[in-house]
Amino acid sequence: MDILRQTETMNASASKIFGFAVRAILSILLTILLVTLLFATVKTFFELKELFRHGNVHDVLKTAMINSLSILAILEVFRTGLAYFSVGRVKVTYIIDTVIVVVLTELMIFWFKEIDYMKILLVMAVVLSLIVARILTMRFSPVNFERRDEDD
Numbered sequence: 560m561d562i563l564r565q566t567e568t569m570n571a572s573a574s575k576i577f578g579f580a581v582r583a584i585l586s587i588l589l590t591i592l593l594v595t596l597l598f599a600t601v602k603t604f605f606e607l608k609e610l611f612r613h614g615n616v617h618d619v620l621k622t623a624m625i626n627s628l629s630i631l632a633i634l635e636v637f638r639t640g641l642a643y644f645s646v647g648r649v650k651v652t653y654i655i656d657t658v659i660v661v662v663l664t665e666l667m668i669f670w671f672k673e674i675d676y677m678k679i680l681l682v683m684a685v686v687l688s689l690i691v692a693r694i695l696t697m698r699f700s701p702v703n704f705e706r707r708d709e710d711d
Contacts, residue, residue, distance in 0.1 A: 585640055592637045599630050628664035635660050652700075655693045662686050 603626040610619045635657035642650050666682050 585643060589637060589640045592633060596630060596633055599633065624667055625664065628660065628667060632657060632660045632664060651696045652693060655689055655696060659686060659689045662689065
């Protein structure tokens with residue numbers, strides 16, 4: 560019995576240390592992401608300023624679109640990290656949202672390059688499958704099952 564209590568105490572201590580370490584590392588990563596977001600936003604404005612002076616409308620729109628989508632992808636990763644603090648786990652829907660934004664960014668880049676149509680169709684199929692996965696994760700979320708059980 561005494562060994563069982565010692566083991567439980569050690570497990571509780573190890574869990575606290577692990578939780579603290581994870582939160583500390585995640586705090587550092589979120590700070591880095593926040594600085595990156597600020598830097599990317601400022602850099603986008605400077606790039607657009609130069610393009611307005613010397614570039615054409617096509618280049619301005621391309622830069623604005625690609626940089627904006629990249630910033631949104633970083634923002635989704637930041638949101639996933641914040642969700643870990645509030646919920647204590649990573650939500651699958653946030654991960655899928657992040658991947659959708661990143662893949663859409665790549666798809667937008669394809670529009671400005673000479674890419675084979677099959678590759679574009681493949682990327683579009685990936686986006687559609689991610690959207691279906693996103694819908695399924697919302698439909699069959701553990702939170703929804705808990706609510707259904709409470710209503711019964």
